[in-house]
Amino acid sequence: MFMEGLKKHGIRIALDAEEFITQHSITESEIISINKKFISKEDLGPILKKREEEKDLKPEPKKAEVSLPADFKPLAKEYGPEIKVRESLDVTGKSRTEGGVSDFVNYFRNRYERLSALLRTYSGRYPEADLEGISKLVGQKVRVIVMVSEIRETKKGNILLQVEDLTGQFKIVISQRDEIAFTKAKNLVNDEVILVYGKVLPAFIVAEDLEWPDLSVTREKKKPERDLAAVYLSDLHFGSKQFLGGYFNRFTDWMSGRGENQELAGKVKYVFVAGDIVDGIGIYPNQEKDLDIVDVFKQYELFTDFVQELPDYVEVIVCPGNHDAVRRAEPMPALSKEILNCDVLSLGSPSTLCVENSEHLLYHGTSADGWIATLSHLSYDKPEKVMVECLKRRHLSPMFGGNAIVPEKMDYLVIEKEPDIVHFGHVHKNGYTRYRDSLIINSGTFQDTTEFQQKQGHIPTPAKVPIYEFMHDKLRTLDFTR
Ligand SMILES: [Fe+2]
Structure with missing residues (x-):
């Protein structure tokens, strides 16, 4: 959308400049201000220089100690943070792809290899077979680990899959009469990796059952x-x-012990975002009419102010979303220090980190649109069901062609x-x-219902904040509209 906005202004971007723009979170208005129709990497250098000069004039924001009410004795102040980021699972600083055909081949190969390793841990009915030699196994029962390339319904109402592994391609039929396999197969999506049990026939495998990589039922x-x-x-x-500033201020006040249940507020050591x-600029056509602030830096200044207003013992952990000032395609790298201009832990989307001994998966959730459009039992009303589908697949966004994907060397959307x-x-x-x-x-x-959401019949739930107490494994929701 960002690049499309530039196209509308008749501006074209050189390939090496595109990467530079992503790395430094250069905004549309900064590019327009260069006043050239073709932007090379060299043209972008002065933008960084200008930022540096402006930064010199503007003192680094120091976290002023927020004065807390005298009767507020936060427990979280007594402890340092316990955060371990799994750097290898975050694309930030590692985006190296050129987006060529071979990059896509390697990207899908990486997905297949990592997910098939998970599927191999299933205790095996039937011996595992490669698709390359499958025609020699006619009449035998096998298990195959495959990526789904195409899903079709046959005239008889059965499901026909075109599948592949690293050695070849084949077809799999799931008959309506095999109820277990058929019910599962109705939820298959393209480009996911599954394990199929079945009998080999000359032209296809008849599936008996199938499995997703999934999570362990329980774990230590x-x-x-x-x-x-x-x-x-x-x-x-x-x-x-539509930003609900009044409710948001209530939340910020509550964090500083100026609300109900001070004891709980005092336990909050971490704020995840x-x-x-921000709402961004140029995210969708005519967005300007929905904006109070049309400068993206000024939008982020409001976030900086919020972080400054939190008690200084609170750790803020953020990842970007599709409205933020990084590339739209996934995986998304972390928002830069220049943009955020405050003391937060900025990670990519997705990212993985261990906080208070709890392994966290942090992801904006952009793929929800694709999931909801593809699987009939999903809706915007129950986002948690979308999240379950991701966990089952051990993949955040398998369907190629929905969300824009950058074919990195590793598939960062696999839930490792x-x-x-x-x-x-x-x-x-x-x-x-x-x-x-x-x-x-x-x-x-914390955004009120937009016109677009109204048209879609989608009802958001603003200003309701989930809070989780680690030791008690207890989740509750605080309602700041009240
Ligand atoms: Fe949003």
């Missing part, structure tokens, strides 16, 4: 040892006319670590569930 977890809590936010949309910090807490945003609707041993949180929004 480290026990959180400190009585601390985290709040989960997303979709603040600073800069939007799963993207869409089994998460204790999964945090998404994006759909502006609070939703929670527990799936196997994972707690699922969709954190809603």
Whole structure:
């Protein structure tokens, strides 16, 4: 959308300049201000220089000690943060692809290799076979690990899959009469990796059953040892006319012990923000009419102010969303220090980190649109169900052709670590569930219903903040509209 906005201004970008723009979060208005029709990497240098000069004039924001009420004795102040980021699972600083055919081949190969390794841990009915030699196994029962390339319904109402592995391609038929396999197959999506049990016939395998990589049913977890809590936010949309500033100020006041249940407020050591910090600019056509602030830097200044207003012992952890000032395609790298201009832990979307012994998966949730459009049992009303589908697949966004994907050397959208807490945003609707041993949180929004959402019949749940107490494994929602 960002590049499309530039096209409308008749501006073209050189390939090496595109990468530079992503790396330094250069905005549309900064590029327009160069006043050239073809932008090379060299043209962008002065933008960084100008930023540096402006930074010199503007003192680094120091976190002033927020004065807390005398009767507020926050427990979280007594403890340092316990955060371990799984750097290898975050694309930030590692985006190297040129987007060529071979990059896509390697990207899907990486997905297949990592997910098939998970599927190999299933205790095996039938010996495993490669697709290359499958025609020699006619009449035998086998298991195959395949990527689904195409899903079709046959004239008789059965499901026909075109599948591939690293050695070849074949077809799989799931008959309506095989109820277990057929029910599962109705939920298949393109480009996901599955395990299929079945009998080999000359032209296809007749499936008996299939499995997704999935999470372990139970797993051993480290026990959180400190009585601390985290709040989960997303979709603040600073800069939007619909931003609910009054409710948001109530939340900020509550964090500083100026509200009900001070004891709980004092336990909050971590604030997660799963993207869409600001409303951005040029995200959709005619967005200007929905904006209070049309300068993206000024939108982020409001976020900086918010961080400054939080008690200084609170750690803020953020990842970007589709409205933020990084590339739209996934995986998204972290927002830059220049943009955020405050003391927060800025990570990519998705990212994985261990906080208070709880493994967290943090992702904006952009793929929800694709999931909801593809699987009939999903809706914007129950985002937690979308999140369960991701966990089953151990993949955040398998369907190629929906969300824009950058074919990195590694598929960062694979869910490598089994998460204790999964945090998404994006759909502006609070939703929670527990799936196997994972707690699922969709954190809603601080933006009021937009005209677009009204037309879609989509009802958001603004200003409702989930808070999780680690030691007690307890999740509750605080309602700041009251
Ligand atoms: Fe949003």
